[in-house]
Amino acid sequence: MRDTKESRLLLVLLVVVAFALITVDIRGGENSPLDRPRQAAQSAFGPVENAVAGAVDPVGNAMDAVKHSGDRNGTISRLERENAALKQQLGSKDITRNRAAELDRMLGTAGAGRYTIKGAQVIAIGAAQGFSWTVTIDAGSDDGVARDMTVINGDGLVGRVTTVGASTSTVLLANDPDFTVGTRLEKSMELGFATGQGNRPMRVQLLNGKANVHDGDRLVTFGSEAGKPFVAGVPVGRIVGIDPSGGNLTKTVQVQPFVSFTRLDIVGVVVVGPRTDPRDSVLPPRPTPPATARPRNTAKPGGTPSGPPGGTPSGTTPPADAVPDYNTTLGNGSTPTNSSGG
Incomplete structure (x- = not known):
């Protein structure tokens, strides 16, 4: 279009009409006479807008990824270093605990032998x-x-x-x-x-x-x-x-x-070394055999009533082969040990 007097007049007229429509739309609010044309335009051009956006967004995302790729690589590298440091720290704690346990056992052995x-x-x-x-x-x-x-x-x-x-x-x-x-x-x-x-x-x-x-x-x-x-x-x-x-x-x-x-x-x-021979004192105690529970003495139908649950009936004595209780403490505060088996 040539830049003539008629074209300039048409442009001014279009601008005046546009301002008039905007004013009418704002004053009308929800009851604006332009609401229905706007909805129709939205229905017509909405799919086109979405299609264009769908085509353009990947390009924009790719450009953004390229723009920030350096920052992301730096973040990944930092997280990898922190992860490795945490693993090393956890491993060091396990080793420290193991060595502390070994040292504790060794000091116990040295103390028992007076070494x-x-x-x-x-x-x-x-x-x-x-x-x-x-x-x-x-x-x-x-x-x-x-x-x-x-x-x-x-x-x-x-x-x-x-x-x-x-x-x-x-x-x-x-x-x-x-x-x-x-x-x-x-x-x-x-x-x-x-x-x-x-x-x-x-x-x-x-x-x-x-x-x-x-x-x-x-x-x-x-x-x-x-x-x-x-x-x-x-x-x-x-x-x-x-x-x-x-x-x-x-x-x-x-x-x-x-x-x-x-x-x-x-x-x-x-x-x-020790001043006197510790003999067997450095050896750990032998495991104490568990005490065997005595069977309950229950009365048979028509027989003699039994004594208290788990006890010995009145007037009877424990069997000769009853297993001794290795967990009983003597009067001197010591615990009897099993001397069989060397």
């Missing part, structure tokens, strides 16, 4: 100086550790110190084939010598070929002069097999060590 120990941590494993079963600990001469000192943990005998540096030491484990320690059998005090056999139970030769031994009997260290290389009373293991004697002067038994040598972490080096 003065230097705590240490296993920092390396593997062959060293020709030994096949050794570990390296983070304590050395600067910590008071010396050669031929006994090494224990909360379960019992770990080994002995063989090589000492300023801040580290090498420990020969008790399951090494070159490891030998004097032992004493619990209660009977029978003496013997235990030798490591790697992943198999230790081999113990008892000096008395007629010694009365049973599976489950436990052994402790006999001890050495001046407590080197072994202090007395450290738990060694329990008997899991008895070899045929074959008329030999000695008796050989297989002993499963109390210590798990493949799971060592916190250990203690005995720097000062």
